[in-house]
Amino acid sequence: MRLQETAYAKINLALHVRKRREDGYHELETLFAFVDAGDTLVATSAEADVVTTVGEFGGVLDNPFDNIVAKALNALPRPDGLAITLEKNLPVAAGLGGGSADAGAVFRIIREAYGLPDEWHERAAKLGADVPACVESVTCIGRGTGTELEPIDTDLGGTPVLLVNPREPLATAPVFAGWNGDDDGPLPEGSARDIMMHGTNGLERSAIDLCSPIADVLERLRATDPILARMSGSGATCFALFNSLEDRDMTSDRIGQTRPDWWQMKGKLR
Template identity: 55%
Template sequence: MTVPVLSAPLSGLVSGTAYAKINLALHLRRRRDDGYHELETLFAFVDAGDAITIAPADAFELIETGEFAAAMGPVADNLVTRAAVAACGTADGALPPLRIHVDKRLPVAAGLGGGSADAGAVLRLLGVGADRAQAIGEALGADVPACVVSQPMVGRGTGTHLEPLADHDLLGAGCLLVNPRVPLSTGPVFKAWDQIDHGPLPQGSARDILLNGRNDMEPPAIQLCPAIADVLAALRATAPVCARMSGSGATCFAIYDTPDAMAQAAAQIAAAHPGWWQMAGRLR
């Protein structure tokens, strides 16, 4: 039996965006005894991503459409399903009477927090209070708490300890996402890291951290997926503010100061590499 503990009952259809997550910088500090990694990162979000719609229903139904729907995995083990169950507080873990439609526009295993972004959007759309949503997010995965907020945050620990960013001087900056259409799982990239601590996350504004930071997962990811180096080279040839891999890859991003510069870069890369996936937006 469903025992809803939402902030407000869901009386009608609600919809929103599961914003693409990028890591403007990601510094790995050490591997912990529990097998997880201590890291420091600056999460940022693009104003584009998967589209989520939720409506009351007689029984739970997860509808998956879009280019990457087939990669979402079994319904019972999907982060969307788990977020909905946790949000509705079913005492026995029963599926809540909701119809959730995910238009899967973000590639899976791509460093964009796709599943985490979907889970965060579900928690927001179901009106779960901030503190409870963060607790649920931590139980679901390391990126989910940041994706619940979907605003720039400094993440520490495994990424779940969040601090607000004082100066978001990249708000509205153009962001071009490019993926060579090669999935890359996080585990092997962490395993291939050389375990050398190259220092902490820089301090300052978003731009300071972007320009003075790095992604320590980029070198091992390139070893496992050499196409990432090709994507980075193509992006850097468009003269962005900065181009870097996001998360554990294989998606890379480039930041531009003007919409025209981003549009020109998107057209240039699409013409040269028509098989690559790309998405353009602005930083939230």
């Protein structure tokens, strides 16, 4: 058996923080979307589970006890072991749900090979708030901590997207800790595009306070007149959506010439 899956990069087209919860988490309303590019996982049959990590950012995942791919394998019953090679193309601690996307890809691999248990959603949520959304990797609304999912028809599929990260990792917890406490209000109503255009990211100010290059990334993206440029999740990755592949690629080239040290990924919304 040999199965391959892409761990699609997650972006938050809008992210409204509503309140702090007593358990330390935050109540959110977010519009998840996914890019048709990301990490790559290849799985083959094995006597026991084993995870091998390669790729540009593979060296960051050097703790086998904190590897979410291994945790995802342990979370799902099956008769055989799997050897998984993870090509880590997405930066870590970047607001792209990279680890959650990897876990979601593991769930899809196991679903294809063996099927998933009925309570797979609960098992996914225990691995991380973004993991349930990443299993299906389709545009949807997330509430609660992000695990309460509501499907939405998307009118954004195929939209060209550019991801840019200043290569500065940004942990989620400090960004949420710096949230000013103001309720961002509910997500706007309407289509996915309406929600995106009239929504916001309530963590942007806190993230910029911790990682000032985010402001520079946003300024450069917005200067190219995209449909929208916004920070994803808790940062530091920002995204821009464009009307054409030419506009996207022109922006990518321009940023690459002036800031070759920044990480970029091009794709389209799924």
